[in-house]
Amino acid sequence: MIDDLAGWPAFARELHATLPTQSQYVLWGNAHDSYLIDAPTGVRLLSLTDVIRELLDRSGYTFVLDHDLIDSGAVHQIGRSEVTTATRALLDDGYRPGGPTPDLGALFVQLAAIAQPRTNVRAAAIVRAAHLLRHPSDPDDAERQFLRRMEKLARTARPVAAESGRTQSLYNPVIWLVENESDLPAWLTAGKDRIRVISLPRPDYGDRESCARRLLHGQIPDATLHERARSFAEQSEGLTLQGMIEVTRLARDRGLSPEQWPDATRTFKLGVLDNPWRRDYLPTRIRDGERSLPQRIIGQRQAVTKTLDILKRAALGLSGAHAARASSRPRGVLFFAGPTGVGKTELAKAVAHVVFGDEAAYLRFDMSEFSAEHAGDRLIGAPPGYVGFEAGGELTNAVRQQPFRVILFDEIEKSHPRILDKFLQILEDGRLTDGRGGTVHFSECILIFTSNLGMYVDDGTGQLTPTATPGTPYDQVEAIVRAAIEDHFTRVLGRPELLNRLGDNIVVFDFIGPEAAEQIFELQLGNVLRRLSEEHHVSVTLDQPVHARVLRECTRDLARGGRGIGSALETALVNPLARALFDRLAATAVDAPAAGDATSLVVTAWRRQADVITVELS
Incomplete structure (x- = not known):
């Protein structure tokens, strides 16, 4: 007879059903989480080992030998028989629960005594095998044996x-x-009929909502329980059920009401209180x-307006609000494109x-440096066994240290x-x-991608020609x-x-027009003259x-935008002005102005002869 396990996790039902055919199981994945058991007596949260013990108890098993690398095997009674009687009938008389951790040879003797019992005693063994081997792909001689x-x-x-x-024959697993x-x-494990590999997935939305209901029960009125449980489950996306339990402990420690549990969830995920x-x-x-912004980003009113709209949406927490359930997507996503x-x-x-309030919160990645596939390891870190694994990734480390950031991925089309x-x-x-297997959350970040896509096309001869x-x-x-x-x-x-995930967040920039070009020129010229005044008096x-x-010289070609105006200004004025000033100040070094004094000069002439530009000062 098979018990009704409809309210149990899928892995538990699979293990329970295959006890007549499998002698060993490998449960991998979410092994340290708690699991929901929905039984007629109510919903309970149990650890993985408690789920296994209760499951085996239903099939008449007497005890479980629980072994890990730190402590020697602990014997847990799960039936009604005396543990000492069962262990003496099955294990070696010299076995001492709680004694020194046995070596692999002694461990095998214990496991063999359970799997090949001398008496009809149903028992099982749990072996916590994470880090049991020095290196799983290259075990040493003792481990291989x-x-x-x-x-x-x-x-x-x-x-x-x-x-x-369950009177039919079952293995002692x-x-x-x-x-x-x-x-x-x-x-x-691969291809072995008697060894079954079962994945332990992280909890889905249904599991998180059921867990939220249990954690909130008695904390808030029943009328709002459904809505609060739904919200808590959505905010807890990516967390384990044990993580949700820890969130409630954090909330109680900080004196937060259930309505403020989203703040506790964010703190638990990010480790940031503010x-x-x-x-x-x-x-x-x-x-x-x-x-x-229009004064700083000159000539791009459409782009600035759309960017501010997205920032307002992010500030109100409405990013992705159209979805049926809230998610942990980034606060804002922008794709800047254009000349x-x-x-x-x-x-x-x-x-x-x-x-x-701080431009230091701005993090830039030049994606032309990521044109090779393996360069992606720089972002998230090298996998185990590779050089640089311990250092982690540039992107993941930065967001883990400061979760509130603007992250710019410049020229995204040049990456692999x-x-x-x-x-x-x-x-x-x-x-x-x-x-390294850690989860990094981007839910409080603004991601910005930039691209020059569409501004040039190949004319068929390998040459790029402008499309506009x-x-x-515009x-x-x-x-x-x-x-x-x-x-x-x-x-x-x-x-x-x-x-599709970028959606309507694509912001197209326009070319710099003559009026905007003149404003940019005046701004950059002012910066040059101010530097001379502040640093050289x-x-x-x-x-x-x-x-x-x-002005005409610097703004005659607007195809390169503001950066081109700056380059032209350096060539047309800054270089010849530097030559003239250097010669004048060097000739009068003994009479150079002291701090607080100032020398006033006027550029009275500007001329180009071939590629040489000169200025005259009075």
Whole structure:
């Protein structure tokens, strides 16, 4: 007769059903979690070993030998018989529970005594095998001998019949508990009829909601229990049930009500008590950004407006609010595209300053450095056994240290396509598993991608030609860029799902127009002249004709944007001005102005002869 286990975890039902056919089990994965047991007497939360003991008790087993690397095997009675009587009938007389940890040879003797019993005593053994071997893929001689003997024991184990309960013959199982399937060598478990490998998955939404109901029961009115349990389960995405229990302990320790448990969940995940997204001044800073950002990001009002809209949505916690259930997706995702030098990177820095009040919260990755597939290890860390494993990943380490960040992935199209797969998990679930197996949460980050896709096309001869030029209407530029992005992700990369997760967060920048170019020129010229005044106590002004000529020289080619204006300014004015100032100050070094004094000079002439530019000072 098989007991009704409808309310038990799937792994428990599978183990229970296969006891007549399997002599060993490998349970791997979520081995340290608690599990929900929904029985007629109510819902309970049990540890994995308690689930196994109760399961075996239903089939008439007497005791479980529980072995790990720290303590010697502990004998747990699960039936009504005396443990001492059962152990003396089955184990060696010299066995001492609680004594020194046996070596592998002694451990095998104990396991063999259970799997090949001398009497009809039903028993089982749990072996916590994580880190049991020095290296699973290369065991030493003693470990290899132990595993070979265990493989043979799986084939030669003897099932035991009973007079009541499940009277058919059942094996006395050896149950290996491991964190990763690779903790045991594949040759031991793969393709073996008597050894069954069962995965222990992390809890799904239904498990988390049931756990939340149990944890909230008696804490809040029944009328709001369903809604609060649903919210707690959604906020706990990625956590184990044991993690949810720890969240409630943290909340009680901090004196938080059940309505504030989302804050406790965030603290448990991120380890950060303060939440910049909840600060009272954030709405004011975003409103101030509506005035300051257009002055900093010149000529890009459409891009600035859309960026601020997404920041407002993030501040209100409405990112992804259209979904049926809340998720732990990043607070905001932006994809900046368009011509080069028009302010994409500068706007990312400005976002960090607006939200977090500190541009140090801005983290940039130049994705041209990740063109090779193995370069992805720099982001999340090398896998076990590879050089650099202990150091972790640049991205995961940075977010673990400071979860509230603006992260810029510059020129994303230049990275290897396989690296883009890592962003799928971040964009969908708001988390990433690093090379050391730890989970890093991105739920409080703003992710910004930049790209120049669509601005140039191959003319068939290997030469790149522009698809649009300064003066092209913005609507046309936006259509060209969006079409190029869609083509790149769907046809070239074959990653339409990544484009789908970006959604409508694509922000297309326009070319720098003549009016904006003049503002940028004046801003950059002012920076140069201010530097001279502050560091060298030299005040320099330009005559109006010289100013007009330098302006024309620096803004005649707007295809390279603001960065091009800066480069042209260095060539047209800064270099010849530096030569003239250096010669003048060197000639009058004995009379150089002291700190607090100032020398006033005027650029009275500017001329180009071939490729040489000169200025005259008076």
